[in-house]
Amino acid sequence: MSVPDGALARRAKRAYEAGRLEAAVGRSLLLLPIVALALFCCSDPARILISGLCLLAAVTFCLWRGQAYGRGVRPGLLAGIVPLAIPLAAQAGGHLCDAGRCLLVPSVCILAGAAGGVALGLLAPRPRDAHGIPLVSASLIAGLAGSVGCLLYGLIGLGGMVLGLLAGAAPVLAARQVR
Amino acid sequence: MERLPPPDLQRLMERLADGDREAFRPLFESLWPFLRRFTSRHLRPEECEDAAQEALLKIFRRAAEFEPSRPALAWALGIAAFEIRTARRRRQRRREEPPPEDAFESQRHPDPTPEEAALTRDLEAMLREALGALRPEDAETLRLFARGERAAVAAATFRKRVERALRRLRAVWRTTDERP
Numbered sequence: 001m002s003v004p005d006g007a008l009a010r011r012a013k014r015a016y017e018a019g020r021l022e023a024a025v026g027r028s029l030l031l032l033p034i035v036a037l038a039l040f041c042c043s044d045p046a047r048i049l050i051s052g053l054c055l056l057a058a059v060t061f062c063l064w065r066g067q068a069y070g071r072g073v074r075p076g077l078l079a080g081i082v083p084l085a086i087p088l089a090a091q092a093g094g095h096l097c098d099a100g101r102c103l104l105v106p107s108v109c110i111l112a113g114a115a116g117g118v119a120l121g122l123l124a125p126r127p128r129d130a131h132g133i134p135l136v137s138a139s140l141i142a143g144l145a146g147s148v149g150c151l152l153y154g155l156i157g158l159g160g161m162v163l164g165l166l167a168g169a170a171p172v173l174a175a176r177q178v179r
Numbered sequence: 180m181e182r183l184p185p186p187d188l189q190r191l192m193e194r195l196a197d198g199d200r201e202a203f204r205p206l207f208e209s210l211w212p213f214l215r216r217f218t219s220r221h222l223r224p225e226e227c228e229d230a231a232q233e234a235l236l237k238i239f240r241r242a243a244e245f246e247p248s249r250p251a252l253a254w255a256l257g258i259a260a261f262e263i264r265t266a267r268r269r270r271q272r273r274r275e276e277p278p279p280e281d282a283f284e285s286q287r288h289p290d291p292t293p294e295e296a297a298l299t300r301d302l303e304a305m306l307r308e309a310l311g312a313l314r315p316e317d318a319e320t321l322r323l324f325a326r327g328e329r330a331a332v333a334a335a336t337f338r339k340r341v342e343r344a345l346r347r348l349r350a351v352w353r354t355t356d357e358r359p
Binding site: 008009013015016018019022023024064065066067069 | 232239
């Protein structure tokens with residue numbers, strides 16, 4: 001039986017969007033083990049859970065949306081892996097240190113953030129590409145990924161990571177803009 | 180035969196895979212007639228439309244997975260070919276081909292004995308009675324099916340009607356057969 005083309009086009013569009021969403025969710029769920037590890041290491045899982053869910057939501061949205069948004073996902077995750085992994089490694093290595101009680105924590109998060117920022121500056125698309133959307137999505141994802149690790153040490157850890165990320169990325173991006 | 184230019188299809192699929200929604204409409208408008216023609220060459224008229232629709236929906240559902248390094252035309256045709264094979268297998272399972280009109284006639288003994296003739300008359304009477312006991316729409320469905328025709332509905336809908344009508348016919352037949 002022949003279906004009017006308009007109805008079929010709408011069904012095809014819905015199938016396309018559903019397929020994109022399914023693919024995006026499938027790929028973002030690959031981050032679950034890392035978020036689960038951070039939850040396991042943390043004495044206050046609520047904040048890690050929130051940042052983890054925000055990270056999954058951001059990655060899913062950018063992958064689903066595609067184009068300029070999607071191009072920021074890989075550089076963002078690669079840049080965010082450093083500030084995510086180092087606090088987890090420190091925690092796993094037995095250095096249990098609550099925020100405010102030792103100087104190591106903010107230092108670790110600042111340095112990890114700076115390393116992530118340099119990676120972001122090198123890997124992310126330049127600010128003038130696609131009206132800066134890929135850079136914004138990469139920065140957001142890097143920040144959220146880093147927050148999953150650095151929130152282990154509370155808001156000081158988060159703040160230190162963000163400062164480091166900005167400090168690391170800004171000069172590298174500025175240098176790339178000039179070239 | 181109007182052909183879909185491969186370069187357009189490739190470019191449109193790549194854009195759609197990347198998330199460019201502007202590519203949807205031109206791709207739909209060039210792919211849909213192409214798929215209909217392709218399936219019509221391999222399936223019956225009542226099957227080709229459904230298969231083409233299934234292939235189209237599957238292509239768009241999997242568009243996000245499309246790799247730009249692959250030839251888009253071959254990828255799309257692969258999906259369409261799968262739907263064609265599925266439709267053929269479904270047809271074979273259902274054995275939708277009705278028997279030839281004289282199939283039963285030719286199996287009859289050319290010179291039946293009086294007992295065989297009486298038995299045949301009784302069976303035909305029972306079948307007529309069973310058909311008469313069905314609802315009119317079930318009886319009509321079976322008559323169309325026996326003639327190799329189909330009601331003006333989708334193939335899947337007609338298939339379900341046939342299955343339902345046969346089930347009811349069997350139930351009625353059992354009741355008729357068990358009467359003293």
